[in-house]
Amino acid sequence: MLEFCQVHKAYATPQGPLSVLAGVDLILHAGESLALMGESGSGKSTLLHLAAGLDLPDAGEVRLAGRAISMLAEPDRARLRRESLGLVFQQFHLVPSLNVVDNLRLQARLAGRENAAWTARLIERLGLAGLEKRYPEQLSGGQQQRLAIGRALAPRPALLLADEPTGNLDETTADEVLALLQALVHDAGSALLVVTHSPRVAAPLDRCLRLSHGRVNDATRERHDPA
Known part of the structure; x- marks a missing residue:
């Protein structure tokens, strides 16, 4: 579903190029869940942006559903995102002028798969039944994050990318949202890549990799570390 082949990425700084990714290899299979861990500044968000085709590698190749992203023009990458990807961020990015049900439908409509x-079913599973006409500002933080997850999964994407999806939530709410995320990803038949610094978030997923010094290493054993 997602493959990184010797991916390199660097950014220009006044002191010269800053290498962020230095030969990353990664494979995520259809239906699999994967946590990518790393400290702040380790390049986790850069890797996620490359996976989504929001940025391009300096060298190497990123393949999504068998297609090399760097070979696609931006309109084609945007189309691939609409058709194949769901994105969930730490910030909810809900549309404030749309109510719950219209926020939920938005991504599916853009993908032509409402x-x-x-x-x-999503509204029921998200615990938002009876709140369909409310606007984001009328919801709690946990409700807003559940809505953001539901919006991303509404078109049943092949791959869901989540960047610190519970970072703004208290521990109890975060556990509930993460469990819901996994259940809905399973129901939608999607693969899941979660970028996180938290062993607690990584623990329930199928595999765990750690990004350090520009490379990824198997960190599955860390899934059992205490939070």
Whole structure:
């Protein structure tokens, strides 16, 4: 579903090029969940942006659903994102002028894959039944994050990318949201890549990799570390 092949990425600074990714290899299979851990500044968000085609590697190749992202023009990358990707961020990025149900439908409509039965199921599973006409500012933080997850999964994307999806939530709410995320990803048949610094978030996922010094290493054993 997602493959990084010897991916390099650097950024220009006044002191010269700053290498962020230095030959990253990564494979995420269809239906699999993967945590990518690393300290702040280790390049986790850079890797996520490359996976989404929001940025391009300096060298190496990123493949999404078998397609080399760097070979696509920006309109084609945008189309691939709409059709194949769901994105969940630490900030909710909900549309304040849209109510719950319209926020939920937004991504599916853009992808041309709105399904009324799946939307209704999402509303129920997200715990938002009865709140369909409320606006984001009228929801709690946990409700807003659940809505953001539901919006990303509404078109049943092949791959869901999540960047610190529980970072703004208290521990109890974060556990509830993470469990819901995993259950809905399974129901949607999506693969899941979660970028996090938290062993607690990584623990329930199928595999765990650590990004350090521009490379990824197997960190599956860290899944059992205490939070």
